[in-house]
Amino acid sequence: MKLDPFYLIVDSADWIARLVPLGVRLVQLRIKNKAPAQLRAEIRTAKAICALNDCQLIVNDYWQLAIEEACAFVHLGQEDLEMADLGAIRAAGLKLGLSTHDDAELETAKAAKPDYIALGPIYPTILKQMKWSPQGPERLRTWKAHVGDLPLVAIGGLNVDRIEGVLSQGADSAAVVTDITLNPDPEARTRQWLAATAPWRTVEMPLGE
Numbered sequence: 001m002k003l004d005p006f007y008l009i010v011d012s013a014d015w016i017a018r019l020v021p022l023g024v025r026l027v028q029l030r031i032k033n034k035a036p037a038q039l040r041a042e043i044r045t046a047k048a049i050c051a052l053n054d055c056q057l058i059v060n061d062y063w064q065l066a067i068e069e070a071c072a073f074v075h076l077g078q079e080d081l082e083m084a085d086l087g088a089i090r091a092a093g094l095k096l097g098l099s100t101h102d103d104a105e106l107e108t109a110k111a112a113k114p115d116y117i118a119l120g121p122i123y124p125t126i127l128k129q130m131k132w133s134p135q136g137p138e139r140l141r142t143w144k145a146h147v148g149d150l151p152l153v154a155i156g157g158l159n160v161d162r163i164e165g166v167l168s169q170g171a172d173s174a175a176v177v178t179d180i181t182l183n184p185d186p187e188a189r190t191r192q193w194l195a196a197t198a199p200w201r202t203v204e205m206p207l208g209e
Ligand SMILES: Cc1ncc(COP(=O)(O)OP(=O)(O)O)c(N)n1
Pocket: 028, 030, 060, 061, 075, 076, 077, 078, 080, 097, 098, 099, 118, 119, 120, 128, 153, 155, 175
């Protein structure tokens, strides 16, 4: 499986309606603290917009709702994974992305046989408090050696100027929240991300070059 090199993460279907039609091919709906009915409505709307725009939707955290709404992909952190029913996720045909932050989490994630692994935070992030220090982009190369052909996602503190640095270290995809959502012009910033990741979308870049 291949992931698009630009992985947008937003917290509403409104954001998806605004940014996905610009050409985004991979988006995560990461909603915190909403009632189940609202969550379901957001997922349903996001799914419809993504289908119209040939964009892969990944639902964060809410794997049961993702199954019920016939979504294709979920992302889980390690704590989410402890509570999740992997058998049910697989039986529903969902693809699975998993977060990792250290060696032990990498082993746990690999054992779950996910469809991609994310490493973060690569740089300091302002989105959420994290107990891990920034990993630095060089750590991606170590992770890539461990995950092999499994797609690797870099996340945390990424911006347009840092894309090249993470993709050239072995990440297959660069995930981003605030560089876009807090930008004064999120549409323009999204276009910059699309342009900056374009070379990685079309060309296989061997590690070390
Ligand atoms: C692509 C990607 N990587 C990591 C995360 C973080 O997941 P998690 O650790 O479960 O934290 P929350 O995002 O749920 O707060 C992610 N969402 N996406």
